[in-house]
Amino acid sequence: MTNALKYPHMKIITPNNGYIGRFAPSPSGHLHFGSLVTALGGFLQAKSQGGQWLLRIEDIDPPREVIGASDAIMRCLEAHHLFWDGEVVYQSNRSDLYNEKIQYLTDQGLTYHCRCSRAQLTSLKFGQLCGCINQNLSSENSAIRFRLHNFKQKFYDELLGQVDFPKHDIPTQFAIKRKDGLFAYQLAVVVDDIQQGITEVARGADLLDATLLQFALYQAFDCPAPKFLHLPVVVTESGKKLSKQNHARKVNTDDVCANLINALGFLGLPLTKELSRESVQNILNWAIDQWDLNKIPAKTECIDNRIGQADSI
DSSP: OOHHHHSTTSOOSOOOOSOEEEEOOOSSSOOBHHHHHHHHHHHHHHHTTTOEEEEEEOOOOGGGOOTTHHHHHHHHHHHTTOOOSSOOEEGGGOHHHHHHHHHHHHHTTOEEEEOOOHHHHHTSOTTOOOGGGGTTOOSTTOEEEEEOOSOOSEEEETTTEEEEOOGGGSOSEEEEEOTTSOBOHHHHHHHHHHHTTOSEEEEEGGGTTHHHHHHHHHHHTTOOOOEEEEEOEEEOTTSOBOOTTTTOOBOOGGGHHHHHHHHHHHTTOOOOGGGGGSOHHHHHHHHHHHOOGGGSOOSSEEEOOOTTHHHHO
16 A cells, blocks of 8 residues: 555655655755755765655745755755756745645644744743634734644654653644744645655754654654654854854855765765765765765764865875
8 A cells, every 4th residue: 555545635746665865955045064964964875775865945935045045056966966866846836735734734623823922932831832722813913833742752863863852842832834824844844755755854953853843743644754864963163053044155066076075074984095086976976885874973963074174085
């Protein structure tokens, strides 16, 4: 029985029993070294198992979108020979699907309209829901929030092992559609991962906290969750994460081989002197053959090791 038949309300694009991973950047800026590490790690995890690696552009937050960023991200991936399988999926084209799934959750009695501010929600005690749940508010100027039921406090990560969350750190509700009408990340990413048949999510450990919320949505949709692999986040020596918000420098595609070698070193692969003289494709072929999760530091963050890395092997 395929997933598409077992879960009729959630049509699956690819009823493939093999490995399917994905890279899902937001077009809020160019790729930086940290995002290249995540893309490369996900690519190698997929290709080392003979699987597919999909590309999804998560462009559901127009105010944060940088014009031309989507195209720049794809060109950067192509320059590093990180070629994706199939057509690129854009979340901005999937509003009907997201609304359909919100209606499904609403029909299950799992949503309510809320007009509380972030400060009001933050002030709620553990296990407490805001008063909006009893007011039967209209959709005007309201967020749609999802109520957690029987949520998990822990899950298994393919790199970090069992990850436990203190019960008081888990919210009793979260937004799936914002007051401004934009779809929330948690909803869109789960709907897309189910619909695209993703079997494992490889991403940065900065998204670790989102995993439990997403598990709750998988449960609500009566769909199995994929495996999760949270890779270390690249930070500076002062502990500052490399990110678009922190104005991390974009990846320079003038020396793609050095970029790949630096990223592979960060991911724990045993670099050799001969590697620096190889072509881009040969470096990737070597990396696919050498790929081993046991070589990656089992940490949520690691210091940027690029200084002299490509020249020192």
